[in-house]
Amino acid sequence: MINIFTRATTNKRKNNAKTTKPAKAVPAPRAEQRPDITWDAGRQTRKGSRYGLYDPAPEGAISTTRQAEVSNLAVPWSPTSYKGLLxxxxxxxxxxxxxxxxxxxxxxxxxxxxxxxxxxxxxxxxxxxxxxxxxxxxxxxxxxxxxxxxxxxxxxxxxxxxxxxxxxxxxxxxxxxxxxxCINIFDPSISAETEEDSTTGETPPSQSMLLRAVAEEVLGRPISPREGKALRTAHRRALKDAKAQSITPTIRLVIHRMIDPAEEDSTHLEIDKTTLREWGYDVAFELERFVEEDLAGMIDNETTxxxxxxxxxxxxxxxxxxxxxxxxxxxxxxxxxxxxxxxxxxxxxxxxxxxxxxxxxxxxxxxxxxxxxxxxxxxxxxxxxxxxxxxxxxxxxxxxxxxxxxxxxxxxxxxxxxxxxxxxxxxxxxxxxxxxxxxxxxxxxxxxxxxxxxxxxxxxxxxxxxxxxxxxxxxxxxxxxxxxxxxxxxxxxx
Ligand SMILES: Nc1ncnc2c1ncn2[C@@H]1O[C@H](COP(=O)(O)OP(=O)(O)OP(=O)(O)O)[C@@H](O)[C@H]1O
Ligand SMILES: [Mg+2]
Missing domain, CATH: 3.40.50.300 (P-loop containing nucleotide triphosphate hydrolases)
Known part of the structure; x- marks a missing residue:
């Protein structure tokens, strides 16, 4: 006799074939118990059943291979597991x-x-x-x-x-x-590390990466290496300025530091201040325009x-x-x-x-x-x-x-x-x-x-x-x- 509703892996089927008595149905875990469904009927590994390792199966009807053969059952099956959201x-x-x-x-x-x-x-x-x-x-x-x-x-x-x-x-x-x-793109929640500091790609994008993407987006083109350097230098300086003044850094401070770079930064790069300013002019002016027009009030103040x-x-x-x-x-x-x-x-x-x-x-x-x-x-x-x-x-x-x-x-x-x-x-x-x-x-x-x-x-x-x-x-x-x-x-x- 076989139980025509019991599903099992190939190994399990072999085991079941040797079993003279079908195993006793095991109740569902307490959280999943429903009186109308007998879970895992015929399963041998009761522990597995208890932990919900099998799909739910109604208790089968007892039949013979001869009877089942004439029914010629083609059993359609769900394409997904029962575990998930409907x-x-x-x-x-x-x-x-x-x-x-x-x-x-x-x-x-x-x-x-x-x-x-x-x-x-x-x-x-x-x-x-x-x-x-x-x-x-x-x-x-x-x-x-x-x-x-x-x-x-x-x-x-x-x-x-x-x-x-x-x-x-x-x-x-x-x-x-x-x-x-408003979300300040220099919100303290967003990591302040610059791209140069970043050693792995396994952290979320930093302020610096975001700032670069914003600059490229407003310019409508990739930024040049010199523009990138001017932007990063102004970003670092703006963070230092904000810390010194105990205020929250914003993109306006960065724009300000691109137009008026710190003497210390140009000296460090071994160029004069006017050259550093020229590297950043296009980016600074375009950012300024967007912050005053299209993006006004959305990314340039403290996060609301x-x-x-x-x-x-x-x-x-x-x-x-x-x-x-x-x-x-x-x-x-x-x-x-x-x-x-x-x-x-x-x-x-x-x-x-x-x-x-x-x-x-x-x-x-x-x-x-x-x-x-x-x-x-x-x-x-x-x-x-x-x-x-x-x-x-x-x-x-x-x-x-x-x-x-x-x-x-x-x-x-x-x-x-x-x-x-x-x-x-x-x-x-x-x-x-x-x-x-x-x-x-x-x-x-x-x-x-x-x-x-x-x-x-x-x-x-x-x-x-x-x-x-x-x-x-x-x-x-x-x-x-x-x-x-x-x-x-x-x-x-x-
Ligand atoms: N599961 C559904 N079965 C039948 N009709 C549905 C179903 N879900 C939504 N609709 C109908 O289709 C209409 C459009 O649905 P929906 O707004 O989700 O489409 P959409 O693909 O997001 O459209 P859009 O591309 O304009 O955003 C709904 O107003 C609703 O009447
Ligand atoms: Mg839609």
């Missing part, structure tokens, strides 16, 4: 898809980073808000979001503002010209009190910053670097998700180098980076940007309606050729999920009623009153 339903097998990029490391993934790609309105943000934010918070994760897209119901704030309030918080808002929040690592959900709202120009990429990079440095130094840090919507602003430009360095330390600090894009063409080939995406071991590909975009996704994520027609025709809320080196599978993302309300981004198109929605869902809005 994403949705595997469309081939009908099984629930559970995956959690942090928990899956290092078993099925080599890193905890996630990339989500898809056409406009394919339901990417919906996955981010639920599976990337709300559900992980239930298991004690912190979530930090950079919210780029204005909300459809109130274009003066980002689309995560509602979710943030639902969790009892308020977004940290960045606005041009002041009146919003609302910028802090807190438990639960933190939303950095950058939705009011202009799409064009470097301000957006700079502010996103400063947030990312500040956060990585804070987590790196925190003693009792929680595992954290860092969710970046419209991430091409982060990876397209010279700040990508800083983001990549942040990504490299993420494993050490329990960080899972989530990047959202529309198309693979948003990611320049052969750059740091491409490396950032390729270092994501969990990939979600939503619909790509245009053939070149679908083909590019197949190439970028090493998907089988058969994925191409699937990607062209994926329905809203359905994606191809690829975890590590495993075969991709088609999955329908599921949302609870509350999640459906919170992820509805069609409010402006499909105007309905609150009471109508309550009737739809039978629930009060958040």
């Amino acid at each position: 994403f949705g339903i595997d469309l081939e097998s009908g099984w629930g898809v559970m995956h959690d990029p942090i928990f899956a490391y290092p078993h099925t993934v080599n890193n905890a980073n996630v990339v989500v790609i898809g056409d406009i309105g394919s339901a990417k943000s919906s996955a981010g808000k639920t599976w990337g934010c709300l559900r992980p918070m239930i298991i004690g994760r912190n979530v930090i979001v950079i919210d780029k897209k204005p909300s459809d119901s109130n274009p003066e704030e980002g689309e995560y503002a509602e979710l943030c309030r639902y969790q009892g918080g308020e977004p940290v808002t960045f606005k041009i010209g002041g009146g919003g929040s 009190g609302d910028v802090k690592l807190k438990d639960g959900l933190t939303v950095f709202d950058v939705s009011q910053l202009p799409e064009n120009g470097p301000a957006l990429a700079i502010v996103m990079t400063v947030i990312n670097t500040w956060m990585t440095n804070r987590l790196f130094k925190a003693k009792n840090r929680r595992q954290t998700h860092f969710v970046v919507e419209e991430a091409w602003h982060l990876v397209q430009t010279s700040v990508a180098k800083v983001i990549r360095r942040n990504q490299k330390v993420s494993r050490a600090i329990g960080l899972s980076n989530w990047f959202f894009f529309h198309h693979v063409s948003d990611i320049p080939a052969g750059t740091d940007a491409e490396a950032i995406i390729k270092e994501c071991d969990t990939v979600l590909v939503y619909q790509q309606k245009k053939a070149p975009d679908a083909r590019a996704a197949v190439d970028m994520f090493d998907l089988p050729a058969s994925s191409y027609p699937t990607i062209l025709n994926l329905a809203t809320g359905t994606c191809l999920m690829k975890i590590g080196n495993e075969a991709p599978f088609e999955v329908k993302h599921l949302r609870s009623d509350v999640e459906t309300i919170l992820t509805d981004t069609d409010k402006a198109l499909v105007a309905r009153t609150t009471s109508e929605k309550e009737q739809d869902h039978g629930l009060p809005t958040a």
Whole structure:
């Protein structure tokens, strides 16, 4: 007699075959006990069962090989383990898809980073808000979001503002010209070591690396060796000046020291002061212009009190910053670097998700180098980076940007309606050729999920009623009153 529902490894099956009596079912660990499920029925290693090493299995029905043969059972199986957070339903097998990029490391993934790609309105943000934010918070994760897209119901704030309030918080808002929040790029949380001091790449980016990326971003080109030297010299001098005056260093002090270098510094370099000033002029003037215009009040003062690592959900709202120009990429990079440095130094840090919507602003430009360095330390600090894009063409080939995406071991590909975009996704994520027609025709809320080196599978993302309300981004198109929605869902809005 065999138990047709009992699953076991090959070895186990052999052992079971010798057993005349099926082993007694072992109860689930206390925390997981559910009266309706008998866990690990038929397992021999009870200790293993007790520690939750096996998948749950219903107690089998007793049958004979002859009977089982005629049933000709082809048993579809879930493409993922049951350990993880529910994403949705595997469309081939009908099984629930559970995956959690942090928990899956290092078993099925080599890193905890996630990339989500898809056409406009394919339901990417919906996955981010639920599976990337709300559900992980239930298991004690912190979530930090950079919210780029204005909300459809109130274009003066980002689309995560509602979710943030639902969790009892308020977004940290960045606005041009002041009146919003500020992160000082020389915040003491960000390591002050200069690139010359840095010996390894295993620490988060320092103030110096960040400053260089900001300078390159505002200039729109790499800085020359002389400009770099003038910038580093002014940075060091500004830190000393600030210490001597007991004030917090800011980028304005650096600009001042580029225009008016210290005599001591030029003597040390064996050049006159005018030469040192000339090396730094272009960088200084361009930085000055940006600090007074596009970046005014966002990175040039002391960090405001609302910028802090807190438990639960933190939303950095950058939705009011202009799409064009470097301000957006700079502010996103400063947030990312500040956060990585804070987590790196925190003693009792929680595992954290860092969710970046419209991430091409982060990876397209010279700040990508800083983001990549942040990504490299993420494993050490329990960080899972989530990047959202529309198309693979948003990611320049052969750059740091491409490396950032390729270092994501969990990939979600939503619909790509245009053939070149679908083909590019197949190439970028090493998907089988058969994925191409699937990607062209994926329905809203359905994606191809690829975890590590495993075969991709088609999955329908599921949302609870509350999640459906919170992820509805069609409010402006499909105007309905609150009471109508309550009737739809039978629930009060958040
Ligand atoms: N799991 C789902 N199943 C079916 N429909 C969904 C699902 N998730 C979201 N939708 C619908 O799709 C719409 C668009 O979702 P969402 O805003 O998440 O898309 P998006 O890909 O982030 O769009 P964009 O590129 O504009 O940011 C939502 O308003 C919602 O009505
Ligand atoms: Mg979106």
